[in-house]
Amino acid sequence: xxxxxxxxxxxxxxxxxxxxxxxxxxxxxxxxxxxxxxxxxxxxxxxxxxxxxxxxxxxxxxxxxxxxxxxxxxxxxxxxxxxxxxxxxxxxxxxxxxxxxxxxxxxxxxxxxxxxxxxxxxxxxxxxxxxxxxxxxxxxxxxxxxxxxxxxxxxxxxxxxxxxxxxxxxxxxxxxxxxxxxxxxxxxxxxxxxxxxxxxxxxxxxxxxxxxxxxxxxxxxxxxxxxxxxxxxxxxxxxxxxxxxxxxxxxxxxxxxxxxxxxxxxxxxxxxxxxxxxxxxxxxxxxxxxxxxxxxxxxxxxx
Numbered sequence: 136x137x138x139x140x141x142x143x144x145x146x147x148x149x150x151x152x153x154x155x156x157x158x159x160x161x162x163x164x165x166x167x168x169x170x171x172x173x174x175x176x177x178x179x180x181x182x183x184x185x186x187x188x189x190x191x192x193x194x195x196x197x198x199x200x201x202x203x204x205x206x207x208x209x210x211x212x213x214x215x216x217x218x219x220x221x222x223x224x225x226x227x228x229x230x231x232x233x234x235x236x237x238x239x240x241x242x243x244x245x246x247x248x249x250x251x252x253x254x255x256x257x258x259x260x261x262x263x264x265x266x267x268x269x270x271x272x273x274x275x276x277x278x279x280x281x282x283x284x285x286x287x288x289x290x291x292x293x294x295x296x297x298x299x300x301x302x303x304x305x306x307x308x309x310x311x312x313x314x315x316x317x318x319x320x321x322x323x324x325x326x327x328x329x330x331x332x333x334x335x336x337x338x339x340x341x342x343x344x345x346x347x348x349x350x351x352x353x354x355x356x357x358x359x360x361x362x363x364x365x366x367x368x369x370x371x372x373x374x375x376x377x378x379x380x381x382x383x384x385x386x387x388x389x390x391x392x393x394x395x396x397x398x399x400x401x402x403x404x405x406x407x408x409x410x411x412x413x414x415x416x417x418x419x420x421x422x423x424x425x426x427x428x429x430x431x432x433x434x435x436x437x438x
Contacts, residue, residue: 141171142423144424145420149381153381154182157235161185161186164234164236165234166234166238167188168370170201171244172197173190174204175238180205180212189213190215192214193216193218194268197246198214226372235378235379237373237374241385242426243255243353257343262277262321267357276324280312288305291355295350298348300332325345328344329344379409379436380435381434383430390431404438410432
């Protein structure tokens, strides 16, 4: 299996949760908020032969892949080239009656990670970009590290990457800039981080020294946490009574938002939490798909 092969994370768990609340012979409508390569979407359309699905993805490359994957399902699948933060706009469409299931599979897809020119990977050289929608504008990671001061960079690395050495790395970036250095590529930034941190510190980190900084920049560049908050609120609006929302997150910042949102929905008497504790992948899945190792799944059922 090649490293860029798409494997949908916790597919069996997702299908089981939806199947417990939705009859296989009904005509459900699913929203896939993060369509990607359409792994989950294809499985849902297969499992529910009379079901329909609307998938959101702002990434043109992902949409092209999804079109191919979903072509066999004809008019049952619809793809929207937009960020899922805008899913509430579906309510204004004629005849809208609500979705039966909404799925969020957060994080970066294998397609993005294995396409060096997207700038997401600290393991491959590419432009320091990190924008999910590189066509639609927004500021690239390269622009951020070229203009932000030590305090701002430290806050980003600490708050969005939970990086313990945020100040040290931020100071090295600004010092490099003051000396005329330019961080234009992913390898430029990775090399600078390696020189900023002593070897004993890097050995104790237990992971690639650039991982948390890259995560922080990606989250900040794409406003991922704000987008998630808006997307979850949108899901509560577009989901019909008795509908289900499933979220798969990959780091503690996302999971915390999901957990708090679900608890608030319970207090507002909108429904119940279906997962007493977050579901995590088993060892077999982690061996088959390293991306899944940090995944946590939470589900909510509306009344």
